[in-house]
Amino acid sequence: MTERNPDPVTAPSTTSPALIALAWIVVAIPLLYGLWQAILKAAKLFTG
Amino acid sequence: MPFLDKPSSVAKPGYSRWLIPPAALAVHMSIGQVYAFSVFKTSLVHRFGSSQTAVAWVFSLAIVCLGLSAAIGGRWVERNGPRRAMLVSAIFWFAGFLVGALGIATGQLILLYLGYGVLGGIGLGIGYISPVSTLIKWFPDRPGLATGMAIMGFGGGALVAAPLSNQLLRTYDSGFDPNAKGAVASTHALAMTFVTLGIIYLIFMMIGVALMRLPQGYGGHDDEVTHQAGMSGALVRANEAIKTRQFYLLWIVLFCNVTAGIGILEQAAPMIQDFFRDGKTSAVSAAVAAGFVGLLSVGNMLGRFTWSTTSDIIGRKPMYMVFLGVGAVLYLLLATVGHSATAVFVLLALFIISFYGGGFATVPAYLKDLYGTLEVGAIHGRLLTAWSAAGVVGPLIVNGYLDAAGKPGNLIADDYKPALFTMVGVLVVGFIANLLINPVNSKYFDPMAHAAPEQQEEAKLA
Numbered sequence: 478m479t480e481r482n483p484d485p486v487t488a489p490s491t492t493s494p495a496l497i498a499l500a501w502i503v504v505a506i507p508l509l510y511g512l513w514q515a516i517l518k519a520a521k522l523f524t525g
Numbered sequence: 526m527p528f529l530d531k532p533s534s535v536a537k538p539g540y541s542r543w544l545i546p547p548a549a550l551a552v553h554m555s556i557g558q559v560y561a562f563s564v565f566k567t568s569l570v571h572r573f574g575s576s577q578t579a580v581a582w583v584f585s586l587a588i589v590c591l592g593l594s595a596a597i598g599g600r601w602v603e604r605n606g607p608r609r610a611m612l613v614s615a616i617f618w619f620a621g622f623l624v625g626a627l628g629i630a631t632g633q634l635i636l637l638y639l640g641y642g643v644l645g646g647i648g649l650g651i652g653y654i655s656p657v658s659t660l661i662k663w664f665p666d667r668p669g670l671a672t673g674m675a676i677m678g679f680g681g682g683a684l685v686a687a688p689l690s691n692q693l694l695r696t697y698d699s700g701f702d703p704n705a706k707g708a709v710a711s712t713h714a715l716a717m718t719f720v721t722l723g724i725i726y727l728i729f730m731m732i733g734v735a736l737m738r739l740p741q742g743y744g745g746h747d748d749e750v751t752h753q754a755g756m757s758g759a760l761v762r763a764n765e766a767i768k769t770r771q772f773y774l775l776w777i778v779l780f781c782n783v784t785a786g787i788g789i790l791e792q793a794a795p796m797i798q799d800f801f802r803d804g805k806t807s808a809v810s811a812a813v814a815a816g817f818v819g820l821l822s823v824g825n826m827l828g829r830f831t832w833s834t835t836s837d838i839i840g841r842k843p844m845y846m847v848f849l850g851v852g853a854v855l856y857l858l859l860a861t862v863g864h865s866a867t868a869v870f871v872l873l874a875l876f877i878i879s880f881y882g883g884g885f886a887t888v889p890a891y892l893k894d895l896y897g898t899l900e901v902g903a904i905h906g907r908l909l910t911a912w913s914a915a916g917v918v919g920p921l922i923v924n925g926y927l928d929a930a931g932k933p934g935n936l937i938a939d940d941y942k943p944a945l946f947t948m949v950g951v952l953v954v955g956f957i958a959n960l961l962i963n964p965v966n967s968k969y970f971d972p973m974a975h976a977a978p979e980q981q982e983e984a985k986l987a
Contacts, residue, residue, distance in 0.1 A: 483538075485663050485740045491539030500547040500736055504554065504678070511684030512826070518819030521812045522871065 529734075531606035532745070536738035542663040544736050549656035549675035551733030552611055555726040556618060556652045557682015559587055559645070564690045564703070565718075568710040573634045580634075583642050585916070590646020592913030595654050599906030600763055602651060603747075607659040607737050614652030615730035621645025622723030630716040641719075652730070653679070653909070657889045658902030662740050665753050668890040669841075673833025676886040680826035686722075693718040747899065747974060754976035755897035756964040763903035765969045766896050772908070774958045775895070779888055780911040780918075781955025782848055785856065785948045786881025787919030789874055790825075793818045795933035797871075800864045802937050809867065817871060821878045828879025833886035841891040845959045848880040848887075853952035855880075860945035864938040885912075895965055899974050922947055 527533055562584045569580045602610040624640025627633075656675055664671035691703040698714035710718075742750050752760050766772050789796070794814040798807040809817075836844035855873050863870045888908065893901050923944045927933050930940035 483741050485542050486666050488741075489539065490541040490543075492541035492544060497541055497543050500544050500732075503732060504547045504550040507685045508550070508554065508678070508681045511681055511686075511688070512823065514688040515684045515819045515822050519816045519823060522816030522820055 526609075526612075529606070529609040529612060531604075531739065531743070534606045534608045534737070534739050535741055535744035538741065540738055542740070545656075545660060545663045545738070546671060546674045548611075548733040548736035549660055550678040551729050551736070552614065552652050552656055553675045553678035554682040554685060555730050556614070556649045557679040558686035558690075558722065558726065559584070559591075559649055560680075560683030561686035561690060562587070562641075564687050565710075565715065567707060568694070568715055569629070569637070571709040572629060572712055572715060573632065573637075575634060583637055586638055586642030587646040587649060588916050589913050590643055591649040591653065592910045594647040594650030595906035595909045596650075597906075598647075598651050599654055599903030600900065602655055602906070603658065603763075603900050603903045606739060607655050608734050610651055610655035611730060611734045611737060614648045614655055615727055615734065617644050617648030618652065618730065619648075619723045619727040621648055622719045622726070626716040626719035626723070629712060629719060632712075650906070650909070654902050654906045656733070656737065657905055658898060658900075659737065659739060661889060661893050661901060662743060662753065662898055667834070667837045668893050669833040669835070669837040669887055672889040673830045673886040676833070676889075677826055677829040677882075679885075680822070680829050680882055684822055684826060689725075690718060690722065693721055751975050753893070753898040755893060755895050757967065758897075758970070758976055759895060759965045759967075760897040760899040760971050760974040760976055761895075761904075761965060761969050762971050762974075763900045763907060765971070766900070766904045766965075767907060769965050769969055771895050771962050771965055772904070774962045775888070775891060776908055776911045777958040778845055778849070778955050778962075779884060779908060780915045781951045781958070782845075782852070782881065782884035783912055783915035784919040784922070785852060785952050785955075786878060786884070787915060788923050788944060788948045789877055790821065790881070791920045791923050792927065792933050793821055793874070795936075796941065797867075797874075798934060799936040799941065800870055800938045801867060817874075820871065820875060824875040824878045825882040828882035829886035832879065832883025833890065836887045836890060841887060841894050842959060842962060844887055845884070845891070846956065848884050849952050849956035849959055852877060852880045853949045853956065856945055856949045856952060860942050860949070895962070897974075897976065899971060922951075 566577070566580055570577055573580065621641045621644040624644055625637045628636025628640055657672055660671040660675055661668045694701050694703065694710040694714050697717045698711040701710040701714060702708050754760050761769070794817065797814050797817045798809045798811075801808040832844060832848070855877050859870070859873045859877070863873055889901065889905050892904050892908065896904055926944040926947070927936065927940065930936055
């Protein structure tokens, strides 16, 4: 007997939007920091 | 720890699938540090009194162990679920830094090999594949977007780790200036930076473990749950997948794409200076060349997300036709007109490197299309041996040609032509391999695995 999966695409979410936002902020801050540092380094390509 | 078991890892009703990408990102951003290992190179060479090559072996060993552990551990990851796999990855990654720090503190290079190279490499391999299959299960409508986000994190991890490591070295050794040529950090600073990075990454990866969940219905044994089928209803186990022609064609595709990308990455800074050299002086300064390397890192990272997401719209096979076909044309242009203007050179290299990143990020979704979700993580793990092989072959090709011409940093644009034309050939081979990929023969499908009924109907109609 197989277990029928609920569709994860259409399943309604009851997770707090604040928790989702917090999770994304935790990973986005270091990622943006790294990206910013790389852009600063890359800027030398245009400014010499 | 039973809470890490597959059944205990299943999301409760209402759990948002948008918590899964940050969980995957937390792991991939941590292990992506490996691409920033070069920031320690000069200090490590000084500490151990060894050659550059001896220290470079630490990185090579880590990448080889990544490929091997992903290939060997893939089925274990599928059986035990993403949370246990991510925890094991975090422990190995953490232990790798600690043992590496011990090697630095005691002056034993062998401990750095064993720690960062072997233990860390195992953490890399398990960590790289652990969230991939779960992401595909949560995002059956957009598998390219989902895996693109995670694998973008691997590229982004290096962008974070390089400045973070330099900052830590400066904190533990006030006399260390990372911007000074040939600057060397003290043994204490190196060891403490390794320990600190290990702790930071352990905590960060634990956030991923805490957030990661399997979608409902995936907690039981493989035969008891419904899977998402690939083309023609394919649900193939890893041991069967490696018997199919498609696996080896895709292996060649990934190998060629990575080999060609490494051709640029390996020599980026001296290459741009050599392309615009007039006599003994180059129109491109060392600072500008460093900026070019920074821009390539950004292109590599953004390419992973952009092209993988695009593949959800145009399809996986056409996407690789772009990576390999357009990539070959761009390489040809780089060899022939790349020296005409810095902007032309930079633009061509930027697209080439974005295709390199995109190739990594799109391949899990391609595997899902071919084999279904039954053991897609394990199949992905085995495919990553192409990465390890390309990591050896790519630099060999480029360095082989350049060594014969002279020393990179003192060459001219024409000296790069043989290597660049070879890369065009490599990409054409990959392009042909991609063209030959077709749906997997049904004789390889697992007889016990089940797809959703509507998917079985679609497969019959296809």
